[in-house]
Amino acid sequence: MPADSNPATARFALSPEDRETFYAAQRRNRRATWRLSLLCVIAAVIMGLPLTLILTPLFYFLMMVAAEIINQASPLPTAFWETMHTLARQAAALSQNLSNSRPVDPNLLISGLLVLFVPGIMFSLAVWIGVRALFRSGGIGGGLLAMQAREPDQRNLKELQLADAAQEMAIAAGLPAPRVLLIEADAANAAAIGSSPNDACIVVTRRLLDDLNREELQAVLANLIGSIGNGDLSIAFTVASVFESCGMLVTLINAPFGPKARGALWNILKYVFRRDPGGTRGAAADTVAALLCRNLELGHDDIEQLFDSGRKPNIFLKLVRLVFYPILWTDIAVQLTLWMFVSMMLGPCIALLWRTRQYLADASAIQLTRNPDSLASALEKMEQDRGPLPGTSWAAHLFVVGPGSSPSRSLPPRDQMQPAAAAWTKMGGNVPASVMSGAALSASDMQQLRTEMISTVRAASQGDAQARARMMMFSHFMASQRHETAKPASSTSSEGIQANSILPFHPPLKRRLKHLQRMGAHVSADAIGKTSVALRVFTLVLWLIIGPLLAVAAVLMLVVIAMVIMLNLMLMAVWLAAIHGLFGLLGTP
Amino acid sequence: MEIHIHLVSLVTETTLAVFLIWIIVSYNFLIRKRNKVLAGWSGIDVELKRRHDLVPNLVSTARGYMQHEREVLENVTQARSQAVSAGNNVAARSAAEATLGLALSQVFAKSENYPALRAVESMNLLQEQLASTENRIAYARQFYNDAVRQYNTAQASFPRNLISGMLGFSPAVLFSSGDADRAVPSAQITP
Numbered sequence: 001m002p003a004d005s006n007p008a009t010a011r012f013a014l015s016p017e018d019r020e021t022f023y024a025a026q027r028r029n030r031r032a033t034w035r036l037s038l039l040c041v042i043a044a045v046i047m048g049l050p051l052t053l054i055l056t057p058l059f060y061f062l063m064m065v066a067a068e069i070i071n072q073a074s075p076l077p078t079a080f081w082e083t084m085h086t087l088a089r090q091a092a093a094l095s096q097n098l099s100n101s102r103p104v105d106p107n108l109l110i111s112g113l114l115v116l117f118v119p120g121i122m123f124s125l126a127v128w129i130g131v132r133a134l135f136r137s138g139g140i141g142g143g144l145l146a147m148q149a150r151e152p153d154q155r156n157l158k159e160l161q162l163a164d165a166a167q168e169m170a171i172a173a174g175l176p177a178p179r180v181l182l183i184e185a186d187a188a189n190a191a192a193i194g195s196s197p198n199d200a201c202i203v204v205t206r207r208l209l210d211d212l213n214r215e216e217l218q219a220v221l222a223n224l225i226g227s228i229g230n231g232d233l234s235i236a237f238t239v240a241s242v243f244e245s246c247g248m249l250v251t252l253i254n255a256p257f258g259p260k261a262r263g264a265l266w267n268i269l270k271y272v273f274r275r276d277p278g279g280t281r282g283a284a285a286d287t288v289a290a291l292l293c294r295n296l297e298l299g300h301d302d303i304e305q306l307f308d309s310g311r312k313p314n315i316f317l318k319l320v321r322l323v324f325y326p327i328l329w330t331d332i333a334v335q336l337t338l339w340m341f342v343s344m345m346l347g348p349c350i351a352l353l354w355r356t357r358q359y360l361a362d363a364s365a366i367q368l369t370r371n372p373d374s375l376a377s378a379l380e381k382m383e384q385d386r387g388p389l390p391g392t393s394w395a396a397h398l399f400v401v402g403p404g405s406s407p408s409r410s411l412p413p414r415d416q417m418q419p420a421a422a423a424w425t426k427m428g429g430n431v432p433a434s435v436m437s438g439a440a441l442s443a444s445d446m447q448q449l450r451t452e453m454i455s456t457v458r459a460a461s462q463g464d465a466q467a468r469a470r471m472m473m474f475s476h477f478m479a480s481q482r483h484e485t486a487k488p489a490s491s492t493s494s495e496g497i498q499a500n501s502i503l504p505f506h507p508p509l510k511r512r513l514k515h516l517q518r519m520g521a522h523v524s525a526d527a528i529g530k531t532s533v534a535l536r537v538f539t540l541v542l543w544l545i546i547g548p549l550l551a552v553a554a555v556l557m558l559v560v561i562a563m564v565i566m567l568n569l570m571l572m573a574v575w576l577a578a579i580h581g582l583f584g585l586l587g588t589p
Numbered sequence: 590m591e592i593h594i595h596l597v598s599l600v601t602e603t604t605l606a607v608f609l610i611w612i613i614v615s616y617n618f619l620i621r622k623r624n625k626v627l628a629g630w631s632g633i634d635v636e637l638k639r640r641h642d643l644v645p646n647l648v649s650t651a652r653g654y655m656q657h658e659r660e661v662l663e664n665v666t667q668a669r670s671q672a673v674s675a676g677n678n679v680a681a682r683s684a685a686e687a688t689l690g691l692a693l694s695q696v697f698a699k700s701e702n703y704p705a706l707r708a709v710e711s712m713n714l715l716q717e718q719l720a721s722t723e724n725r726i727a728y729a730r731q732f733y734n735d736a737v738r739q740y741n742t743a744q745a746s747f748p749r750n751l752i753s754g755m756l757g758f759s760p761a762v763l764f765s766s767g768d769a770d771r772a773v774p775s776a777q778i779t780p
Contacts, residue, residue: 157713164721170722171728370731
């Protein structure tokens with residue numbers, strides 16, 4: 001790539017001894033994936049401990065209530081009651097030993113732990129397997145429907161190029177050519193979705209075709225196909241199913257209370273017990289799409305509706321509230337635990353894991369195209385045109401760059417490019433002749449215009465007064481030209497399952513470009529710009545202050561969760577005793 | 590003494606079992622690599638055939654406009670028929686395909702002189718298709734050559750090189766970049 005005359009935008013590559021081959025980068029990222037998946041498993045186990053502590057008592061509670069009712073109709077064998085008594089006595093002995101910090105009999109400890117953890121673990125696993133089966137049978141059709149994806153037009157040169165480039169990269173990777181679909185969105189982005197390389201599907205926004213040249217398009221497709229070849233689809237599937245299971249758990253516990261959770265469950269049941277696989281394919285796809293769009297919703301309002309409805313509570317409502325009181329505490333405890341552990345621990349671990357997969361996909365893309373420069377410039381352009389993508393929130397983590405950001409920085413799409421180009425010329429730009437003559441813009445002209453605009457924006461951001469004045473004039477003109485695009489910047493970069501993590505799922509562009517530079521890409525200095533020492537010291541000091549505060553907050557949160565669990569247990573015991581007494585009274589006459 | 594004999598036989602048996610397992614694992618490993626090489630070769634073949642199929646379309650589209658370049662178009666047709674008849678011999682095939690590629694690039698170079706032809710939409714699409722086919726051939730070759738390199742390294746690395754010949758594996762041949770004068774020595778790819 002020719003060196004630019006402007007030193008600020010000059011692109012340079014690393015010297016050979018600092019480089020890393022793409023094979024080495026792939027190996028490194030694969031190892032990182034293994035390490036992080038181990039970390040994720042540990043995080044999931046740690047999260048599971050309090051969760052089972054909450055779910056197991058609920059399980060026993062419901063079982064005992066059911067047993068009492070059945071006993072009323074036809075007396076259960078005494079062996080059942082004896083087993084229950086032994087279990088309860090064991091639990092009591094264990095808790096007494098633990099609370100007095102006396103040495104515990106190992107046999108008692110093991111049996112106690114089994115009694116405590118097995119039901120909760122079984123229940124969570126059952127939910128997870130159920131969610132996996134549900135999504136596997138649903139396929140991706142519903143998701144594509146929600147995105148409103150369409151087939152590329154074979155007669156359109158750009159769209160034909162897309163289909164061709166996808167097939168070329170599939171050949172380079174030795175994979176079956178994936179289906180390619182287009183979506184109309186005001187962002188330049190692309191994603192690979194599906195559950196295996198055989199049903200993989202690549203979704204590209206039309207804007208991407210307008211923004212990138214053929215080489216860059218090829219690099220983006222290589223990234224996606226490389227990611228398919230690396231098996232990222234099944235990893236993404238597992239990741240999504242873990243988050244969805246957490247959501248499902250909340251829905252299940254909420255089900256007795258509110259219409260919203262019940263409606264969701266009813267839809268799932270309808271979908272599962274549907275006996276016509278051929279006919280209502282579309283409806284089924286819709287159901288799954290709705291499920292996919294729904295993420296782990298904390299602060300479900302169903303339960304609050306029951307306890308905080310505006311109307312004056314009558315005696316019936318009061319009774320209902322009293323009966324459901326223990327489950328309310330379980331619900332609160334589950335939501336608190338999930339929120340705390342998912343967003344603080346499991347979510348960030350999974351986000352880091354997913355980032356290694358994206359670095360791996362970048363390295364695979366270079367293996368396929370042998371052209372690191374095109375991927376670097378494609379990523380830079382896509383970062384500049386990160387717009388919101390309607391209907392894709394469930395797949396936001398699958399896109400090459402994180403969707404949804406300020407559209408103010410992005411340049412107008414193609415149909416608005418013509419007046420923009422004319423305006424640019426008036427402001428003193430160096431514009432191809434076709435614009436002056438009013439002829440249609442060719443792709444290369446548009447490319448030239450784009451690079452010029454981007455370099456002007458860069459110069460303006462670095463304090464060049466002339467460039468700034470030019471950008472101001474231009475933006476004024478464009479604002480007067482298009483009223484409809486003056487929508488507010490939606491800076492919700494975390495959508496879908498990403499909302500469950502405090503750490504974004506996409507690595508920052510700077511770090512990606514740095515990795516690409518190590519594999520031989522020419523990257524401009526300010527794209528991976530070094531942060532100044534003062535800023536670093538400031539961040540460090542900030543973290544030194546915030547870090548301990550966060551730790552204290554986390555510990556307090558844990559204490560709150562522990563207290564809620566205790567309260568939950570006590571309430572259940574009281575309710576169980578009350579129910580037992582009630583049925584005993586009923587049974588005596 | 591008896592214990593000693595027992596120990597010796599145990600050690601021999603274990604070594605033998607480990608050796609057998611290693612042979613089986615190596616054999617399967619090499620088979621996987623060889624299948625990748627074969628898949629790569631068939632991938633190249635498919636793309637070369639695709640180019641052959643596009644040529645008649647190109648000639649018929651261009652003929653109407655390029656009245657004065659009859660010779661160039663005839664060259665293309667001739668090179669195509671030679672490439673089709675070359676079969677699976679890598680040397681002959683790569684030479685013929687190189688000639689065809691050269692002839693095609695001449696057509697596109699000459700077509701620059703015919704603005705009327707450049708304006709025809711189908712010609713642009715055809716050009717994209719042929720450009721894509723060239724890319725596909727290049728990428729298929731890249732895949733094939735990577736596979737060949739891995740396969741040959743797997744065979745030649747110690748200690749696998751001691752058994753790879755006995756198990757019936759032989760080094761595969763790289764597909765040359767298509768220059769006629771740098772054609773690979775005569776070699777036949779056999780499954």
